[in-house]
């Protein structure tokens with residue numbers, strides 16, 4: 165089985181600014197896929213993250229740079245919000261002037277001023293939003309890249325790796341919440357800490373009563389929002405976990421659809437899926453309930469604050485409440501100015517509350533990304549030799565501890581493995597899966613396979629055939645013993661380079677979304693890629709399939725391939741790799757009818773010309789066609805020995 169591929173990140177424009185917390189929560193709680201069909205760009209062919217010739221470069225997230233960009237964007241947005249103060253002053257003065265008998269023509273200058281300031285405000289606001297989005301995007305991309313790199317740095321044999329469905333849901337979909345959090349919550353927080361203070365500074369010198377009302381009403385909003393926010397975060401996290409679990413379950417069952425049908429387990433699977441969906445619905449409703457509750461609290465307090473200011477100003481102007489203006493009496497213009505500013509005082513607090521759910525969802529998504537990006541250390545982890553997690557950049561090549569218990573004698577050798585068929589040796593191997601009671605291979609297992617030899621690994625189920633192939637492919641490191649490929653020791657430093665000279669044919673090759681040719685080349689660099697992929701397809705007897713599909717998308721969401729065709733695709737992939745001097749095949753004829761299995765056997769033999777071939781199989785016919793057979797003992801024999 166090749167390492168699972170992880171979907172790359174896809175850009176999505178910022179969500180439109182929601183006015184209420186409920187709207188924000190609906191955005192956060194409802195999966196994007198439910199709200200709108202995936203954009204065609206999101207269906208690009210995927211390339212395995214550990215594709216041998218594809219080098220992943222990891223850059224650290226531009227945290228410092230991102231922070232400066234976010235602060236600048238927030239300041240621009242705060243400045244835009246503050247423009248309302250001079251606009252309100254112009255409007256109040258103009259109406260005050262009218263009340264005192266000024267001619268209508270006196271309105272023209274203030275109206276022009278309000279218009280000009282309005283345009284400036286809109287421009288600044290747009291600039292601030294744009295800057296915030298541009299500042300947040302690279303941070304999200306870096307986090308996604310880190311998560312993909314950390315996943316790729318774990319062996320496909322590692323059972324503790326996140327399931328593909330869960331990883332795809334977190335990296336592809338849930339991670340978008342980080343963008344909303346960074347681009348919207350942080351500017352909103354900055355606005356909420358600057359704008360009300362400035363407005364208070366404008367209002368208080370005119371009327372201490374109005375200032376006091378605002379001062380008392382304002383902190384109640386963040387206080388209640390914080391109280392509700394704690395629950396919102398917990399609810400968002402629970403919802404994300406449930407969504408990831410459902411995706412993982414769905415993907416797993418889709419992969420095994422044929423088996424489910426064969427075993428008549430369709431109804432059971434559907435029932436379980438229905439139960440999962442019901443749990444997701446309940447968790448989503450919990451998030452929405454909290455959102456609507458916080459929305460009600462917020463509107464109540466801001467409406468009360470504005471109403472109290474309006475009542476006071478009204479009665480003050482009528483002379484019923486003659487106090488509160490520092491010993492004097494407010495003019496109509498001053499009263500209007502305060503009235504116009506009162507809603508603007510609460511506006512940033514409302515906005516902050518509206519994006520509070522972005523914060524809850526963003527933090528929950530960030531935690532999920534962190535979990536994926538964790539390098540997978542500890543007793544249960546199986547690191548992928550030769551792969552580098554982002555944190556380990558530059559460290560792996562010089563760290564002997566990572567290459568197993570034996571010192572990396574030839575790891576300093578940078579000579580490329582020889583061309584042509586590769587000799588394979590294994591000496592004194594010991595390998596036990598983390599947490600397993602018994603070794604997966606006979607202890608001290610040794611083997612010598614000559615260059616160009618064709619060998620079958622035979623043995624009962626669970627005897628360790630696939631494990632041995634995985635160790636030879638450098639997908640996991642043995643706890644003891646030495647493997648050499650083409651005379652070079654397979655270790656942490658050489659694994660990635662040696663894997664480039666290997667081809668792997670699994671039982672159920674993964675078909676990526678994309679055309680047949682792209683599925684053969686898998687993003688690998690080669691001269692005349694298309695022509696070479698076409699040749700490989702013709703060689704694997706897939707020319708007819710390619711012609712009938714006419715460049716259509718195959719794989720996830722596209723037209724599928726039969727089991728035999730998928731196997732032939734794997735053969736074409738191996739044939740495409742002209743550099744491969746070692747072909748490792750894991751039960752290539754399993755699940756195939758006799759005729760197709762025979763055809764696959766012939767193709768394998770042809771592929772093996774000029775290459776070394778090691779096949780794990782239960783198929784006696786395939787084993788008979790090999791030069792030699794190696795028997796691996798049964799697991800019970802191993803248990804007795806251990």
Ligand SMILES: Nc1ncnc2c1ncn2[C@@H]1O[C@H](COP(=O)(O)OP(=O)(O)OP(=O)(O)O)[C@@H](O)[C@H]1O
Pocket residue numbers: 320321322323597598600603604623624625626627628629630631632780799
């Ligand atoms: N990723 C894994 N994590 C933990 N244990 C594993 C893992 N893969 C295999 N094993 C265990 O290791 C032992 C050897 O399994 P392996 O798949 O290598 O046998 P096999 O000979 O290929 O079997 P089969 O013919 O059924 O494919 C088994 O006991 C199996 O349960």
